[in-house]
Amino acid sequence: MKSTLKRAGYSKVQRQMNDVFIQFTSKVIFLIILLFSVNLFLAGHYTPGGGFVGGLLAASAIILLLMAYDYETVKKMIPVNFHLMISLGLALAIVVPTLLFFFGVPFFTHQHTYVTMPVFGEVALHTAVIFDVGVFLTVAGTSLLIVTLVGGTEK
Amino acid sequence: MTLIHLAIFLPVIAAVAIAIIYRYVKDVHLGWFVLPIPTVIVAYLFSLIPSIANNQVFHHTLNLMPRIGLNFDVYIDGLGLLFAILISGIGALVVLYSISYLSKEEELGNFYVYLLIFMTAMLGVVLSDNILMLYFFWELTSISSFLLIAFWFTKEKSIYGAQKSMLITFFGGFMMLGGFIILYIITDTFSIREIIANVDLIMASPLTPIAVVLVLLGAFTKSAQFPFYIWLPDAMEAPTPVSAYLHSATMVKAGLYLVARFTPVFAFSELWVWLILVVGLVTLLWASFNAVKQDDLKGILAFSTVSQLGMIMSLLGVGALAVATGADEQIFTVAVVAAVFHIINHATFKGALFMVAGILDHETGTRSMRKLGGLMTLMPITFTMTLITALSMAGIPPFNGFLSKELFLEAMFEISNANFSALADWSVLFPILAIAGSIFTFIYSIKLIHGIFFGERTHETPKEPHEAPKLLLASPIILSALVVIFGLFPNILSGTIIDPAAMSILGTETALNTEISHWHGWNNPALWATVAIVVIGTALYIFRNSWMFIYEYHKEQFTLNHLYDQGLIYSQLGSAKAEENVMTGFLRDYMVYIFGFFVIFGIVTTFYTGLPITFGDFADVGIQDMALVLIILVSLAIIMMTRSRMVSIIMLGAIGFSVALFFAFFRAPDLALTQLAIETVTTTLFLVCFYHLPKKSKHEESIKFKFTNFIVSVGVGAIVILFGLAAYSNRLFDSISQYHIDHVYDLAAGGNMVNVILVDFRGYDTLFETLVFGIAGIGIYALMKAKVSRKDDENEEHA
Numbered sequence: 001m002k003s004t005l006k007r008a009g010y011s012k013v014q015r016q017m018n019d020v021f022i023q024f025t026s027k028v029i030f031l032i033i034l035l036f037s038v039n040l041f042l043a044g045h046y047t048p049g050g051g052f053v054g055g056l057l058a059a060s061a062i063i064l065l066l067m068a069y070d071y072e073t074v075k076k077m078i079p080v081n082f083h084l085m086i087s088l089g090l091a092l093a094i095v096v097p098t099l100l101f102f103f104g105v106p107f108f109t110h111q112h113t114y115v116t117m118p119v120f121g122e123v124a125l126h127t128a129v130i131f132d133v134g135v136f137l138t139v140a141g142t143s144l145l146i147v148t149l150v151g152g153t154e155k
Numbered sequence: 156m157t158l159i160h161l162a163i164f165l166p167v168i169a170a171v172a173i174a175i176i177y178r179y180v181k182d183v184h185l186g187w188f189v190l191p192i193p194t195v196i197v198a199y200l201f202s203l204i205p206s207i208a209n210n211q212v213f214h215h216t217l218n219l220m221p222r223i224g225l226n227f228d229v230y231i232d233g234l235g236l237l238f239a240i241l242i243s244g245i246g247a248l249v250v251l252y253s254i255s256y257l258s259k260e261e262e263l264g265n266f267y268v269y270l271l272i273f274m275t276a277m278l279g280v281v282l283s284d285n286i287l288m289l290y291f292f293w294e295l296t297s298i299s300s301f302l303l304i305a306f307w308f309t310k311e312k313s314i315y316g317a318q319k320s321m322l323i324t325f326f327g328g329f330m331m332l333g334g335f336i337i338l339y340i341i342t343d344t345f346s347i348r349e350i351i352a353n354v355d356l357i358m359a360s361p362l363t364p365i366a367v368v369l370v371l372l373g374a375f376t377k378s379a380q381f382p383f384y385i386w387l388p389d390a391m392e393a394p395t396p397v398s399a400y401l402h403s404a405t406m407v408k409a410g411l412y413l414v415a416r417f418t419p420v421f422a423f424s425e426l427w428v429w430l431i432l433v434v435g436l437v438t439l440l441w442a443s444f445n446a447v448k449q450d451d452l453k454g455i456l457a458f459s460t461v462s463q464l465g466m467i468m469s470l471l472g473v474g475a476l477a478v479a480t481g482a483d484e485q486i487f488t489v490a491v492v493a494a495v496f497h498i499i500n501h502a503t504f505k506g507a508l509f510m511v512a513g514i515l516d517h518e519t520g521t522r523s524m525r526k527l528g529g530l531m532t533l534m535p536i537t538f539t540m541t542l543i544t545a546l547s548m549a550g551i552p553p554f555n556g557f558l559s560k561e562l563f564l565e566a567m568f569e570i571s572n573a574n575f576s577a578l579a580d581w582s583v584l585f586p587i588l589a590i591a592g593s594i595f596t597f598i599y600s601i602k603l604i605h606g607i608f609f610g611e612r613t614h615e616t617p618k619e620p621h622e623a624p625k626l627l628l629a630s631p632i633i634l635s636a637l638v639v640i641f642g643l644f645p646n647i648l649s650g651t652i653i654d655p656a657a658m659s660i661l662g663t664e665t666a667l668n669t670e671i672s673h674w675h676g677w678n679n680p681a682l683w684a685t686v687a688i689v690v691i692g693t694a695l696y697i698f699r700n701s702w703m704f705i706y707e708y709h710k711e712q713f714t715l716n717h718l719y720d721q722g723l724i725y726s727q728l729g730s731a732k733a734e735e736n737v738m739t740g741f742l743r744d745y746m747v748y749i750f751g752f753f754v755i756f757g758i759v760t761t762f763y764t765g766l767p768i769t770f771g772d773f774a775d776v777g778i779q780d781m782a783l784v785l786i787i788l789v790s791l792a793i794i795m796m797t798r799s800r801m802v803s804i805i806m807l808g809a810i811g812f813s814v815a816l817f818f819a820f821f822r823a824p825d826l827a828l829t830q831l832a833i834e835t836v837t838t839t840l841f842l843v844c845f846y847h848l849p850k851k852s853k854h855e856e857s858i859k860f861k862f863t864n865f866i867v868s869v870g871v872g873a874i875v876i877l878f879g880l881a882a883y884s885n886r887l888f889d890s891i892s893q894y895h896i897d898h899v900y901d902l903a904a905g906g907n908m909v910n911v912i913l914v915d916f917r918g919y920d921t922l923f924e925t926l927v928f929g930i931a932g933i934g935i936y937a938l939m940k941a942k943v944s945r946k947d948d949e950n951e952e953h954a
Contacts, residue, residue, distance in 0.1 A: 045906065046907050056829070063836065
């Protein structure tokens with residue numbers, strides 16, 4: 001945090017700021033934000049949420065960590081390759097509609113069924129979820145890629 | 156998804172597989188893996204011949220977007236089947252040829268992927284019933300041709316040739332799309348079958364001449380007719396298998412296919428018939444005249460191809476007369492039969508000749524006619540093949556070229572009997588052009604045989620000439636054999652392939668019962684024309700040194716190539732100049748352009764239409780709304796007046812969060828959530844961006860009041876308010892949300908309408924937005940990497 005503020009031109013901070021608070025709390029808050037983003041994502045079809053918001057919140061969780069620590073530490077904590085995330089996300093988003101096309105329905109018609117699971121009861125399976133996972137991954141990956149790149153720390 | 160759809164997509168699916176495996180099979184030539192694909196397709200298509208010959212047609216639909224009529228409809232009739240067999244059959248032979256022509260050192264993975272994409276695209280063009288899909292596949296052939304021409308992309312000539320082909324064929328394709336849209340406007344359908352059924356609508360419409368010109372532009376650019384032929388000689392930079400496949404036997408014939416397919420639609424139009432006939436004959440003569448002077452072997456063949464395509468094009472023009480004047484007129488159906496027959500014949504002898512050119516290049520190291528000579532005894536098999544195919548091209552019996560050329564000359568003489576437009580009055584001109592073109596065709600064919608294989612050896616060839624390996628010879632031998640077989644027994648083709656194709660072009664169900672024979676009687680003017688061609692041609696060739704000086708008069712400044720090059724240079728210079736004046740480098744100026752135009756547009760609209768605004772029916776403005784507006788205004792004021800960057804960022808974030816609160820107040824929870832998340836991420840981004848901005852300098856400057864900026868900003872604000880109020884006051888349509896509310900459960904199984912619209916109802920939009928987002932990320936990555944590496948270099952210099 002100190003390093004970020006210093007880079008933004010605030011040289012006076014070093015005497016007043018102490019990284020300990022944010023480093024400790026971010027470890028907990030990061031997990032809460034991440035879980036909330038997954039919840040938002042899954043709840044999307046019936047309540048506010050969805051792929052975009054989920055992806056952005058997941059990105060913000062990691063950005064919080066970037067604020068507290070520097071890039072190298074975060075990379076060690078979460079070894080995720082952003083390019084792979086983007087590619088995987090885009091692949092999922094494109095494959096789903098195209099695959100449906102080969103099953104004889106017009107392009108991009110989603111299919112859904114209902115399945116009974118032991119603990120959760122009746123659950124809907126919807127191809128839109130796979131598409132949304134693609135959106136989630138792309139959004140999170142791109143946001144993180146841009147933030148780490150512009151931060152001058154991505155090698 | 157029927158078998159035929161699978162057959163069309165098989166090459167592109169195989170291309171994906173090839174792209175994955177080609178790294179792992181470096182020991183075996185990749186071509187062996189590719190070869191089964193066209194072979195399988197052509198075998199399947201052969202199985203369809205008996206049914207098509209019995210007047211059956213196949214029509215299969217694959218729904219893409221049925222609501223707007225964009226479906227992948229496949230329609231196989233005689234014409235489509237003929238072309239599909241050509242595409243897959245010659246494709247198989249070309250792949251076989253490429254196995255020994257291209258060494259394993261080349262980028263074979265790229266090559267075969269591009270080739271397979273081309274194969275799918277071309278099959279899609281000829282088998283598609285939906286004109287939008289036809290356009291899609293048409294442009295896909297242009298793209299794959301571009302990639303194949305630029306295969307050896309380190310050579311500047313390859314890039315030049317590929318760019319030229321791209322500019323010309325994409326221009327034509329785009330024009331063709333315009334023509335197709337006009338057809339849709341007239342007939343309200345995208346299906347070719349239904350358009351043909353609605354010919355009376357097209358005859359009556361005033362838009363038809365425009366459609367004719369646009370569609371023909373597409374056909375003429377793709378089939379290298381005058382004056383668009385200039386890309387084909389430069390396309391010879393591609394590897395020879397590509398030249399044999401795309402630029403002689405298949406892709407350039409796509410224009411001919413287009414003309415043939417749309418003959419029942421446009422045949423009544425005088426413009427159509429005249430354009431095709433004249434352009435075809437002029438191309439025939441001009442290109443064969445130019446072919447004689449070429450030094451590069453592939454150059455001769457390229458111009459020869461242009462000329463032969465002109466010949467077929469003019470035949471299709473005469474064939475249109477058969478539709479216009481009634482198909483019972485047997486005298487014109489001969490032209491259509493000739494056209495179809497020559498499409499097959501040209502594919503066989505020209506494909507073989509290109510392969511021979513490749514063999515000569517491979518075994519002697521040169522393609523220059525000056526350096527080749529006296530190779531008859533050293534390369535006997537190649538000599539025999541060249542003899543057969545070149546004589547066929549010249550129109551000498553008993554080869555297949557002679558048969559189709561006879562029919563061509565007959566058709567040209569028949570025009571004098573035409574009862575259509577003013578054709579009969581000009582009809583003496585057409586046989587003259589035809590005969591002149593054929594004379595030059597004869598000359599360059601003889602030049603090919605005589606110049607390469609007879610005479611003295613020049614000893615200037617880079618390599619010691621020797622006969623080619625058997626594998627390389629296999630494909631041209633097959634094609635030359637076909638030249639002989641089709642020449643001696645043409646009627647194995649006439650009932651099975653030629654007649655069904657001719658009947659689909661003419662749009663008739665009555666059987667043609669064509670019988671092609673060598674002898675048409677002493678009274679036939681075509682016979683004497685052929686004799687004249689041979690005599691005059693031989694004489695001109697023997698005394699060639701005395702008249703060839705006329706080629707010198709064709710100065711460089713007057714060639715079409717020069718026109719093209721100058722056009723490119725001047726358009727680039729012109730745009731650079733325009734850019735200099737407009738693009739100042741300041742974002743503020745660009746915003747003034749955009750918003751200024753917006754304001755002017757708004758004022759003009761208000762003047763002309765008036766903006767009726769009713770002030771009733773507004774929601775109540777609560778105290779919380781006013782408080783938020785106040786917060787936003789105060790933040791804006793602080794941003795404009797503060798000197799600290801940090802404060803600006805925080806105030807910007809405050810505005811964003813206020814907007815999110817607005818969304819929450821207006822009961823849009825999804826929007827509010829997304830706005831909050833975006834605001835967080837972008838504020839972080841701003842903070843992090845500031846690392847790269849230069850340090851704050853102590854220099855202070857008072858902000859001058861710029862009147863233009865003031866006017867533009869006030870104007871934009873006013874216009875937006877006015878338009879917003881006007882849009883709210885005039886509800887012209889019912890809100891579409893009713894449809895979504897009704898169907899969100901049964902069609903989409905979801906409860907959140909906003910999200911369901913995003914991923915289901917309007918999922919296509921989301922797909923592209925996500926794609927754009929991903930591309931933006933990758934683009935920023937590329938830009939930052941370039942900047943960072945430059946910065947490192949600069950830092951190293953200073954250090």
